[in-house]
Amino acid sequence: MIKYQVNTEQFKKHYFDICLTISKPNSNGIRLSLPTWIAGSYLIRDFAKHIVSIKATENNKPLNITQLDKNHWQIEPCRNEVNIYYQVYAFDCSVRSAFLDENRGFFNGSALLLSVDGEHNNTHQIEVKPQEGWQIYTTLTKIKKNLFEAETYEELIDCPVEMSKANCLDFKVNNIPHSLVLSGKHTIDDKRIIKDLIKICKHHHSFFGDSPFKKYLFLLLVTHNNYGGLEHSNSTSLICARDDLPQKHIKNITPEYTRLLGLLSHEYFHAWWVKKIKPKVFHNPNFNKEVYTEQLWIFEGWTSYYDELTLLRTKLLSLEEYLKLFGETITRVQQTLGRHNQSLVNSSFETWTKFYQQNENSINSGVSYYSKGALLAFVLDIQIREKTNDKLSLDDVLHHLWENYQDGLEDNTAQKVISELTNNNFDNFFKKYLYGTEDLPLKESFAYLGLDLTFVKPKTQKNTLGIFSKEEQGFIKITSVLHNSPAELSGLSVNDLIIAIDDIKVDFSQLEKTLNRYESGTKIVITVFRDNELRTFRAKLTTASKNICKISYLENISEKQKEHLNNWV
Ligand SMILES: [Zn+2]
CATH class of the missing domain: 2.30.42.10 (PDZ domain)
Incomplete structure (x- = not known):
């Protein structure tokens, strides 16, 4: 059994004090390590750089501990229970690492909990000692007050832990318990956000058919102006700005609240799409170095397409509101000259050093697999509809992959499945728009729905x-x-x-x-x-160049086009 005690006493230093107990150590010695990156965020973050001190004891006698490299340690052979005491500096107010101050503690296991070689598939227990008045929010299995358990190390680091005096809103979706936990000073129309969130959750459940989790937790940190999210198997960590939250006296949907609903929709969709079904290389990934995949255009791009489309399909947005939002994504891609230089598969493959490490030249050299990936998903969706007389759509591709490929996708699996399902050859399509850098046929795709896409000059810029x-x-x-x-x-x-x-x-x-x-x-x-x-x-x-996207209805829209539009929404 592996057991961690996480102490928050030194919150003024932003130090977590951790005691890792290994009851039956490997008699050849113990090897410890900490991940260098966290799943869902493709950057080497070297979490071990925040370890301030580390020592090991057996029956209160010190053991030799040798640092092997930036994130590995070796402890000399021993027979009895071993305790490893270490401190971690935690002052990263993001969703990817760990944070501790007088108001709250938050951590991802990847940033805090050393893994023990040979023990990955055994039970890991964690006892958390919060400050007075703090509640603990996590999807780890609760054994008793402040004591939690994970079946494997991978599960342990996939369940972030929030400790604070938070605002916890409970609700059920298809009888599955859900909570939205808001920390940070805020005011909110809680009935409104829960009502809207339930619509989104129900949509994703009925979209995929079955649930990959038995409970779900939204951990939302409310800040002055931050924004972002990270997906986990049965939870998500999010950051938003105070202005993003719905307020009782504001009845209509503000652009800020729309953005937050899109983010909630996005991370929840990931519970199926990238957490459960994912690239083969993401099954038991090596957390010591980069893991490369060409498939982020599928797992982030398609998620970005469906996160907002869900807001339309659940009627949280009108068609006009949705098209305005989608137009903004098109504008962003249109203003990125790098779309002529970097293909979507390369954008995905190189994410570790390009997308996650952007510089002043990125606008000329690279393209986002999120936004261009969402546009490709739309064009692909329309092409599938067109070639199958609206009998099939991209929805069916996701359903098929969900039902048949939970053991993982190779880089060309989705492309093959699309050709097979539709009985059509998509090789040329992928050659031009996925492996190549040709501009997507967006205008033609909108025309199928009776809509027109034009690019106009910015309003105020001549x-x-x-x-x-x-x-x-x-x-x-x-x-x-x-x-x-x-x-x-x-x-x-x-x-x-x-x-x-x-x-x-x-x-x-x-x-x-x-x-x-x-x-x-x-x-x-x-x-x-x-x-x-x-x-x-x-x-x-x-x-000024015409690079602002406007989407409107075509004149003389045909009955067929109306039908296509209805089928799409
Ligand atoms: Zn995502």
């Missing part, structure tokens, strides 16, 4: 330099330069601080207005500080 910028110390700091833009052609660079245009001082709030004053094609002189040196550049302004 001319462009082709930069992204932010305000810094009163200057306009260039944060990205688009390829082949007036800025790039003139020699302007990332990190330049723009101070004047045609010898007149310009600040961040006036930049767009100032550029709009000129006729398109005018050459302007831009003065910047580059590394504290004053420099000037001549740029020829161009008209």
Whole structure:
């Protein structure tokens, strides 16, 4: 038996004090390790860097403990019960690691709980010692007050633990107990969020047919302005902003609340789609190094398509509201020049060093498998409908994969299944849009539904330099330069601080207005500080490009198109 005691006494230092007890140690010695990454977030985070001290004892006598590398330790051979005492610094207020202060403690096992070689498939117990007044929220099996159990190490690190004076809202979906636990200062229309959340949960259950869990926990940390989520098998950790929560006096659905419902929908969908059914390489993954897959366009992209489509199908959003939201995703992809350079499979495969480590050039070099993956899912959905006279859709592909591939997907499984199910050859489709970088046939896909897609210029922007910028110390700091833009052609660079245009001082709030004053094609002189040196550049302004997506009804929509639209929603 492996047992952990997690003590929160040193919350002022943000230290968790942990005692790991191994009752029957391997007589050849004990090897310990901590994961370098957490499932669902594809970045080497080296959680072990937060271990502050570690020692081991047998009958209160010290044992030799040797650090083998950044995340492995070896303890000398011994016969009796061994205790390993260690401290972990926990001050990462995100969903991926661990946090401890006077108000709350939170941890993922990956960041805190050392694994013992050879014991992975045995029972792991954890006793948590919270501060006074804190409740403990986790989906680990409760043995008694403050004592929990997991059947394996993998289960242990898949159940985050929240300790705080939180607001716990319980509800049932198809008789399965669910809780939404909100920590952090907030006000909320709790009846409204539960009513809306139940609609989303019910949708996902009826979509897949059976439930991968017997209980479910939403852990939602309410902050000033953070946002994000991480999926687990029977829970999810989320962060939102106070403004994202519904309030009793605001009746309509705000864009912020819509975004939160989309996030809840997304992470809940993952309980089926990436936690239960997943790439083969994600079964018992090696947590010591990167695990590569080409399939995140399926597991994140399709999830992103269905998270918002669910809001339409459950009537939480009207068709107009949904299309506006979907249009924003299309706009984001359209503004990413990197879509011409990086394919979706490469975006997935390289996520460890590209998507999760974006830099100022990412907009030119890469594309998101979330947003472009969602667009590909839509186009694929429409193509399947078109080729099968609306007898089949992408829904059927997910159902088929869910029922037949729970032992894992190879990188080409979904592509093969789509061709087989529809009795159609999709090789060319995948060659162009998945392995290649051709722009997706979005306009044609919307036309099938009687809808029209057009790209228009930004409302307030007449001319462009082709930069992204932010305000810094009163200057306009260039944060990205688009390829082949007036800025790039003139020699302007990332990190330049723009101070004047045609010898007149310009600040961040006036930049767009100032550029709009000129006729398109005018050459302007831009003065910047580059590394504290004053420099000037001549740029020829161009008209702002049409990259804002608008979706509307086609004129003279046919009966067939109406039928397609009805079938889709
Ligand atoms: Zn996701």
